[in-house]
Amino acid sequence: MSNTKAISAILTSLKVSLVATPITVFVSLLAAYGVSRYDFPGKSLFQMFLTLPIVVPLVVTGIAMTLFFGNVNIEAGYGTVVIAHVIRTVPFAALIIIPTVVNFDQTLEEASMDLGASELRTFRRVTLPNVLPGIIAGGLLAFTISFNEFVYTYFVRDTATQTLPVYLWGLIRYGFSPMVNVISVFFLVFVTVVLIAALSLTSLKQLTLRT
Numbered sequence: 001m002s003n004t005k006a007i008s009a010i011l012t013s014l015k016v017s018l019v020a021t022p023i024t025v026f027v028s029l030l031a032a033y034g035v036s037r038y039d040f041p042g043k044s045l046f047q048m049f050l051t052l053p054i055v056v057p058l059v060v061t062g063i064a065m066t067l068f069f070g071n072v073n074i075e076a077g078y079g080t081v082v083i084a085h086v087i088r089t090v091p092f093a094a095l096i097i098i099p100t101v102v103n104f105d106q107t108l109e110e111a112s113m114d115l116g117a118s119e120l121r122t123f124r125r126v127t128l129p130n131v132l133p134g135i136i137a138g139g140l141l142a143f144t145i146s147f148n149e150f151v152y153t154y155f156v157r158d159t160a161t162q163t164l165p166v167y168l169w170g171l172i173r174y175g176f177s178p179m180v181n182v183i184s185v186f187f188l189v190f191v192t193v194v195l196i197a198a199l200s201l202t203s204l205k206q207l208t209l210r211t
Helices: 004-037 043-050 058-071 078-102 107-114 119-148 151-156 164-173 178-201 204-210
Strands: none
Touching (some): 004 078, 004 119, 004 164, 107 119, 119 178, 151 164, 164 178
């Protein structure tokens, strides 16, 4: 992996994913608490809205974001790529984090506070340890999707922001290069390891059956 452009593209992907993932987890966790703890008008519509980017074709959303950023005078670049990746990854992280929080036994929190613990201490000592595996799994899935994202990135980036998928696209577009095979293997191994780690932290089947 001596190719400096490839290394730069990998580092750019990491810089984007490492920023987009915590934002995604935070947004998904807020949504999970809103769904699990409160009843409000349009609750079902809100949950459907969270998963909308999965349903809408990627190209359509990519064009919509490009037009939106242009209309509000936000220059394409690293910031727009991060925003696009958050929009892309929130639905996937939410699909894991929301069931984790919803299925958490809230009587444990009530028991903790009955014994004199504050809300903050209860969250730190009772709630967080129980929902943390789902949060980590959602974060790992979000990181993987962000690291692999091409379509959204292609539409909202500038020429200086080249992630690994965009770099690979350039190699394929302008001719075959043995570097494509090397990076593709690295890509596949990396994604497989992250997904296995996510699956080991939580059972998606059980989460789905409980909701």
